[in-house]
């Protein structure tokens with residue numbers, strides 16, 4: 001059975017990997033994800049030029065009844081140089097994603113210039129959708145700003161680059177972001193990031209469950225699946241076929257992976273459920289995915305990729 005994926009010149013023997021932010025802040029975590037026989041890759045925690053402690057805790061909370069999670073981490077990371085050192089020295093046959101999330105356009109341009117001039121030979125993910133830095137907007141909700149930064153990036157950047165997008169909820173917004181992205185030689189888009197600025201309440205104390213931003217945080221896990229499916233499908237229908245899609249959001253079972261591939265995903269990322277189960281989740285999900293294909297006598301993901309049917 002062929003459960004592989006392809007982005008640019010990179011072949012992935014497995015399509016599952018972590019979502020940026022989960023199990024990827026330290027070299028030990030990155031090594032664990034890469035070492036899993038059932039992960040196809042790893043993505044680093046989104047990096048800023050300097051080390052960041054992030055927001056005050058509690059800043060992550062698992063919602064009840066396996067609904068998902070809410071986080072307002074605040075972009076904690078070990079700093080750009082830490083992750084560059086990791087990716088330059090790590091011996092692995094698996095492609096590696098380097099995520100950057102500068103707080104300013106200049107920070108992003110500086111990090112991308114350093115990556116361009118380095119020996120890094122993996123893929124770069126420009127995170128345009130962090131919802132948790134107080135006072136900072138999710139860039140990709142501003143279509144002009146998104147066009148402006150991609151114009152400056154592609155004036156010099158020649159390595160495989162993709163963007164991490166926030167979820168969109170309006171058909172016109174799908175059209176508008178696709179019109180921007182189709183003007184650039186992107187290797188991929190990764191959709192969705194968490195659904196920004198949700199709120200959860202502890203029923204015993206009548207108090208919010210995380211400290212930053214009065215309790216507002218990004219939502220992940222099963223409760224975001226329908227939005228993730230819609231964004232993967234909408235962008236697959238609108239983007240040039242040269243722009244591949246990483247489907248992220250709401251994956252707790254092999255059927256969820258299957259559904260994202262049906263909508264057009266080339267790779268699939270796991271966030272909240274990876275927090276819950278740790279790296280064994282990759283083996284469980286791939287086994288369940290294989291079973292879903294078996295049920296319908298499919299031999300490869302290629303047979304179902306993008307093949308979601310509508311009602312005539």
Ligand SMILES: O=C(O)c1[nH]c(=O)[nH]c(=O)c1I
Nearest residue numbers: 072073074075130132194218
């Ligand atoms: O709070 C975070 O660090 C964070 N949390 C998210 O849910 N998405 C992001 O892109 C980021 I940079």
